Amino acid sequence: MPKIKIPHKSPHVDMTPMVDLFSLLLTFFMLTATMRPAEPAKVDVPFSVSEKKTPDANIMTVTIASDNRVFFNVDNGPDTILHFRPKILEEMGKRYNIVFTPEELRYFEKNSAPFGVNIKDFKAYLAAKDSKERDRFQKGIPIDSTDNQMALWVLFAREVNPSVNALIKGDGSVEYPLVKKVLDILQDKNVNRFSLITSLEKVEVVDTKDAKK
Amino acid sequence: MTLKTLKSSTMAEIIQEDKHKGGKKKPKKHSTAIDMTPMVDLMCLLITFFMLTTAFSKPKVMEIVLPEKIKKNEKVEPPKIADSRTLNIIVGSNDKVYWYPGKPDPAALVPLQETNFSATGIRQVLLDRNRALFKKIEQFQQDVISGKLNIRQDSLQSAIRQLKKDDDTGPIVLIKFYKKAKYKNFVDIIDEMSIVGIARYIITDINWIEEGMVETALGIPHTSVAPAGTAKK
Numbered sequence: 001m002p003k004i005k006i007p008h009k010s011p012h013v014d015m016t017p018m019v020d021l022f023s024l025l026l027t028f029f030m031l032t033a034t035m036r037p038a039e040p041a042k043v044d045v046p047f048s049v050s051e052k053k054t055p056d057a058n059i060m061t062v063t064i065a066s067d068n069r070v071f072f073n074v075d076n077g078p079d080t081i082l083h084f085r086p087k088i089l090e091e092m093g094k095r096y097n098i099v100f101t102p103e104e105l106r107y108f109e110k111n112s113a114p115f116g117v118n119i120k121d122f123k124a125y126l127a128a129k130d131s132k133e134r135d136r137f138q139k140g141i142p143i144d145s146t147d148n149q150m151a152l153w154v155l156f157a158r159e160v161n162p163s164v165n166a167l168i169k170g171d172g173s174v175e176y177p178l179v180k181k182v183l184d185i186l187q188d189k190n191v192n193r194f195s196l197i198t199s200l201e202k203v204e205v206v207d208t209k210d211a212k213k
Numbered sequence: 214m215t216l217k218t219l220k221s222s223t224m225a226e227i228i229q230e231d232k233h234k235g236g237k238k239k240p241k242k243h244s245t246a247i248d249m250t251p252m253v254d255l256m257c258l259l260i261t262f263f264m265l266t267t268a269f270s271k272p273k274v275m276e277i278v279l280p281e282k283i284k285k286n287e288k289v290e291p292p293k294i295a296d297s298r299t300l301n302i303i304v305g306s307n308d309k310v311y312w313y314p315g316k317p318d319p320a321a322l323v324p325l326q327e328t329n330f331s332a333t334g335i336r337q338v339l340l341d342r343n344r345a346l347f348k349k350i351e352q353f354q355q356d357v358i359s360g361k362l363n364i365r366q367d368s369l370q371s372a373i374r375q376l377k378k379d380d381d382t383g384p385i386v387l388i389k390f391y392k393k394a395k396y397k398n399f400v401d402i403i404d405e406m407s408i409v410g411i412a413r414y415i416i417t418d419i420n421w422i423e424e425g426m427v428e429t430a431l432g433i434p435h436t437s438v439a440p441a442g443t444a445k446k
Contacts, residue, residue: 019253022253026259029264048403048407049404052274053274170396175394176390176391176393188282192281193277193278195274196274196276205340205347
């Protein structure tokens with residue numbers, strides 16, 4: 001009887017194609033991942049059943065932090081031609097007799113993080129070297145009727161970009177009167193449609209009357 | 214000189230090694246394959262991380278539309294609504310909700326009903342009053358899913374909106390907020406409206422009667438008094 005020859009096989013699998021594919025995917029995801037700008041304050045948004053996604057462009061966001069500071073941000077997504085952000089800041093500067101240099105405007109355009117800075121501190125805020133120094137100026141935008149800078153931000157954001165949508169990102173523990181104040185400011189500037197930023201949470205509707213049957 | 218000696222010495226070594234080879238010692242075989250398992254592990258992890266963060270980083274938004282503010286010099290008659298269909302909801306503090314039907318009347322105060330935001334709380338109250346419309350919307354969505362009705366996704370939303378518009382049996386909900394109410398509950402109550410499919414709801418200011426009612430329910434002294442002479446808007 002002839003001897004059956006068992007082919008000698010190595011238990012190792014060649015992983016090179018797998019690694020190739022993985023590196024390709026990794027590079028793709030790393031490049032497409034959009035870096036989220038640093039938030040100046042932690043905000044725990046409430047839950048809702050809404051499945052509508054946040055728009056990418058034409059948005060202004062009013063952030064209400066749990067310590068009652070109010071932040072503002074204008075985001076135009078990836079566009080680089082329209083230069084809404086520097087225009088808004090320039091208008092704001094004109095109102096308060098502050099002239100921003102082109103460098104400052106460019107810096108403001110590049111760093112699209114929410115800001116809660118009094119306009120009088122804005123030059124110092126833009127000149128700040130690191131985020132720690134910058135955070136010292138994040139005292140919240142004044143919303144009192146004596147110096148309502150938030151209303152002006154909203155006004156100029158709407159003047160520069162008439163199709164802007166208002167987003168409200170509030171912390172769940174903020175009390176209603178402050179929310180009402182922010183809503184009033186927006187409504188005074190004829191913004192009646194708001195999008196509240198929430199996290200998705202599914203709910204089941206159980207009808208007790210049906211359950212009894 | 215040095216180079217020469219070096220050369221000669223290496224040569225000598227090779228020769229010496231060759232001499233060893235001639236013996237019983239086997240040459241070491243180095244495999245050309247590297248173990249890539251740790252690398253693959255790490256890459257898997259990174260890919261998963263980036264995939265998850267890119268897919269879910271977008272927060273959701275809930276849309277609300279508030280009625281336009283009435284300007285000071287403008288005279289607008291407030292819309293007349295039937296008391297029988299009116300349901301007042303007052304969002305209180307500590308995740309509590311109060312509700313009462315009809316109109317607030319300082320002469321004959323209706324006791325507030327207390328409930329919460331759980332599935333058996335305010336949702337049942339609203340569902341009891343809005344059952345007809347809720348069933349209609351549910352049936353409609355079922356028909357679309359099962360293929361009975363052939364409707365595109367975007368026209369589904371407008372069809373539901375039309376259903377809500379045509380409804381004339383559901384409640385008209387007036388949502389008010391006590392001053393200690395949290396933003397979380399603000400979102401919760403508007404969310405309940407969309408869950409139950411309430412066609413008509415509005416967010417209005419709380420009046421002094423209701424504020425007093427909530428404070429009675431909470432067992433704390435009243436902080437607001439009736440406005441003298443003129444009625445509060």
